[in-house]
Amino acid sequence: MASVTFDHLTKAYADDVVAVNDLDLLIKDSEFLVLVGPSGCGKTTALRCLAGLEEITDGQIKIDERVVNRVPSKDRNIAMVFQSYALYPHMTVYDNLAFGLKLLKTPKQEIRRRVEDAAKILNLERFLDRKPRALSGGQRQRVALGRAIVREPAAFLMDEPLSNLDAKLRVQTRAEILRIQQRLETTTVYVTHDQVEAMTMGDRIAVMRDGVLQQVGPPPELYERPVNKFVAAFIGSPAMNFATVHADQGKLKMGEQLLNLSGSRAKIAEQRHGKQLEIGFRPEDLEIANGTGDGAVSFPANVDVVEYLGNQELLHAQVEGNEIVALVASDRKVQVGDKVEFTIPNDKLHMFDPETEESLVPTG
Amino acid sequence: MATRAETARLAQPRTFSERLVGWVTRSPVHIVLLAIAALWLVPTVALLVTSFRPRSDALSSGWWHVFSSHLTLANYSQVIHTGGMGHAFLNSLYITVPATILPLTLGAMAAYAFAWTRFPFRDTTFLIIVALMVVPVQTAFVPLLKLFRENGHLNTEFYGIWLAHTAFGLPLAIFLFRNFFITLPKDLIEAARMDGASEFAVFRRVVIPLSVPALASFAIFQFLWVWNDLLMALIFVSDPSKQPMTVKITQLLSTYAQEFHILAAAGFLLMAVPLIVFFALQRYFVQGLLAGSVKS
Ligand SMILES: Nc1ncnc2c1ncn2[C@@H]1O[C@H](COP(=O)(O)OP(=O)(O)O)[C@@H](O)[C@H]1O
Numbered sequence: 028m029a030s031v032t033f034d035h036l037t038k039a040y041a042d043d044v045v046a047v048n049d050l051d052l053l054i055k056d057s058e059f060l061v062l063v064g065p066s067g068c069g070k071t072t073a074l075r076c077l078a079g080l081e082e083i084t085d086g087q088i089k090i091d092e093r094v095v096n097r098v099p100s101k102d103r104n105i106a107m108v109f110q111s112y113a114l115y116p117h118m119t120v121y122d123n124l125a126f127g128l129k130l131l132k133t134p135k136q137e138i139r140r141r142v143e144d145a146a147k148i149l150n151l152e153r154f155l156d157r158k159p160r161a162l163s164g165g166q167r168q169r170v171a172l173g174r175a176i177v178r179e180p181a182a183f184l185m186d187e188p189l190s191n192l193d194a195k196l197r198v199q200t201r202a203e204i205l206r207i208q209q210r211l212e213t214t215t216v217y218v219t220h221d222q223v224e225a226m227t228m229g230d231r232i233a234v235m236r237d238g239v240l241q242q243v244g245p246p247p248e249l250y251e252r253p254v255n256k257f258v259a260a261f262i263g264s265p266a267m268n269f270a271t272v273h274a275d276q277g278k279l280k281m282g283e284q285l286l287n288l289s290g291s292r293a294k295i296a297e298q299r300h301g302k303q304l305e306i307g308f309r310p311e312d313l314e315i316a317n318g319t320g321d322g323a324v325s326f327p328a329n330v331d332v333v334e335y336l337g338n339q340e341l342l343h344a345q346v347e348g349n350e351i352v353a354l355v356a357s358d359r360k361v362q363v364g365d366k367v368e369f370t371i372p373n374d375k376l377h378m379f380d381p382e383t384e385e386s387l388v389p390t391g
Numbered sequence: 392m393a394t395r396a397e398t399a400r401l402a403q404p405r406t407f408s409e410r411l412v413g414w415v416t417r418s419p420v421h422i423v424l425l426a427i428a429a430l431w432l433v434p435t436v437a438l439l440v441t442s443f444r445p446r447s448d449a450l451s452s453g454w455w456h457v458f459s460s461h462l463t464l465a466n467y468s469q470v471i472h473t474g475g476m477g478h479a480f481l482n483s484l485y486i487t488v489p490a491t492i493l494p495l496t497l498g499a500m501a502a503y504a505f506a507w508t509r510f511p512f513r514d515t516t517f518l519i520i521v522a523l524m525v526v527p528v529q530t531a532f533v534p535l536l537k538l539f540r541e542n543g544h545l546n547t548e549f550y551g552i553w554l555a556h557t558a559f560g561l562p563l564a565i566f567l568f569r570n571f572f573i574t575l576p577k578d579l580i581e582a583a584r585m586d587g588a589s590e591f592a593v594f595r596r597v598v599i600p601l602s603v604p605a606l607a608s609f610a611i612f613q614f615l616w617v618w619n620d621l622l623m624a625l626i627f628v629s630d631p632s633k634q635p636m637t638v639k640i641t642q643l644l645s646t647y648a649q650e651f652h653i654l655a656a657a658g659f660l661l662m663a664v665p666l667i668v669f670f671a672l673q674r675y676f677v678q679g680l681l682a683g684s685v686k687s
């Protein structure tokens with residue numbers, strides 16, 4: 028077990044392809060860190076640099092206090108789970124699991140014990156004599172995990188390990204990976220483009236965009252206090268609603284609608300008087316007004332689509348030329364065509380600078 | 392998905408008429424293949440039969456009269472003992488086995504380096520090696536022989552011919568193997584490195600087991616080439632006691648020009664080993680070695 032430090036890591040494939048740009052990130056011992064971002068943002072590259080599979084252009088990577096920039100993969104004592112699983116097709120499951128240990132000249136007894144332990148954890152005992160081709164996708168995935176576990180490495184690296192599984196298996200395996208990680212307490216760097224995976228699995232989440240780290244923090248922090256519009260839009264499902272407004276005294280003007288603010292948000296609107304602002308609010312923070320609008324931001328909207336989800340429903344509505352989505356309890360019986368008064372609690376309203384897209388609300 | 396289902400259905404016709412249609416559409420190919428096989432077999436069978444017939448029969452009637460004559464092993468005994476083919480047979484093995492294994496192992500190692508490691512001028516070097524394949528062996532004979540003579544008389548030992556065959560076989564081996572290795576999934580190589588494998592361990596335990604078809608193809612090709620080679624044996628093996636079967640047969644030809652039965656036995660001895668090698672190695676031409684490894 029170990030900590031991992033990315034110290035101003037930069038990786039450029041060519042002068043104009045900077046896959047990872049000045050990444051500064053400390054992953055604590057036994058932490059589960061999720062690296063998340065849209066496709067092509069440099070997650071895999073960052074992971075491969077840590078694995079020693081790519082040469083670093085600039086900066087340092089440390090495992091504990093050891094700088095590993097020039098250490099070959101085989102000597103880094105870290106295990107990687109590949110998106111493609113990359114099982115050795117000519118070896119049985121047992122030999123796949125034992126491969127790393129054999130290379131370390133581990134005694135036979137010890138290998139057998141550790142392989143059997145891992146097989147038990149992963150429910151692979153019955154398959155130890157099979158070749159990978161005789162396994163289902165989910166089983167292959169578990170062998171790939173097992174290969175990492177048996178070595179008891181300093182860290183696990185996982186690159187979208189669930190993306191080849193179907194939806195149901197994905198949820199199961201997600202829990203399985205978490206259980207294993209909590210039990211072994213091995214430092215884990217987990218790459219995904221799926222924000223749901225990130226939110227459910229990570230002790231902390233690091234959001235990347237175009238090779239640049241945007242924000243790092245525990246899931247609730249990213250959800251409640253995103254530092255910029257990109258993180259706000261990326262985290263949360265369904266995605267946050269955005270609208271462009273004008274600051275007017277201590278209030279906001281959305282088209283003809285005047286939105287009342289209070290507290291720090293009113294102050295921001297005052298400071299920015301006459302300027303444009305971008306506001307954001309999550310679908311699940313929207314409520315249908317019930318007459319007691321005590322200081323909350325509120326506005327009317329025309330509902331044009333209703334998606335029924337069971338206990339909740341998704342309302343698609345038009346307000347002053349913006350399309351918004353609200354997630355509300357389904358017992359409110361909203362019909363298509365209804366004009367509904369929505370409210371947002373004052374502290375759930377996000378405000379962004381339209382130029383820099385930075386959050387204007389203190390994110391602490 | 393749709394196409395996979397379709398091929399599955401085509402591959403397993405269920406009704407009789409479907410099977411009939413399948414056979415009729417494929418049968419021209421089958422018939423042509425059978426004809427080619429038969430044509431190829433006729434001379435071989437003729438040689439085999441003649442080698443077992445006594446001198447009088449072989450000279451008086453064709454091989455197809457096999458059922459009306461008695462068969463004998465005397466021809467074999469004569470070529471092996473009196474003709475010296477037994478000794479030449481061992482020489483052939485002694486030349487061919489190392490001259491196959493050397494380019495096979497060296498070529499595979501070089502090919503691994505060209506496919507999966509990084510070093511300066513890697514691809515340029517590879518291109519130069521590929522270009523070497525077009526050099527005709529004949530152009531190198533004189534300088535090579537001179538080199539061997541001046542450096543420890545390599546042409547009087549087996550080393551000379553081993554080296555020569557290895558050198559001329561290597562470019563093809565490297566080219567073939569490198570192009571095969573490069574098609575192995577990159578993730579697999581990297582997974583092995585992450586598992587703690589040195590480059591040699593990746594080569595030995597992952598690349599080699601997955602490249603058996605390519606290795607077997609080259610092994611057969613090189614074995615047959617060296618086994619049947621006469622030219623290089625004449626030039627690089629100067630010691631008569633070390634000459635292989637091909638050279639011996641040319642000598643038998645001048646001694647027994649009219650004795651078909653003797654030549655047939657000698658010829659069949661020469662052929663037997665390539666046949667054995669081919670049938671022994673053909674089971675390694677299996678496809679689908681990579682199944683189950685990576686999901687793409
Ligand atoms: N081997 C490579 N050569 C050149 N460019 C690459 C290479 N690998 C990745 N890239 C580029 O680097 C960027 C980041 O890629 P990657 O790390 O794979 O993103 P992610 O894993 O977040 O989807 C992309 O723009 C990609 O095109």
Ligand SMILES: [Mg+2]
Binds near residue numbers: 067071
């Ligand atoms: Mg990726």
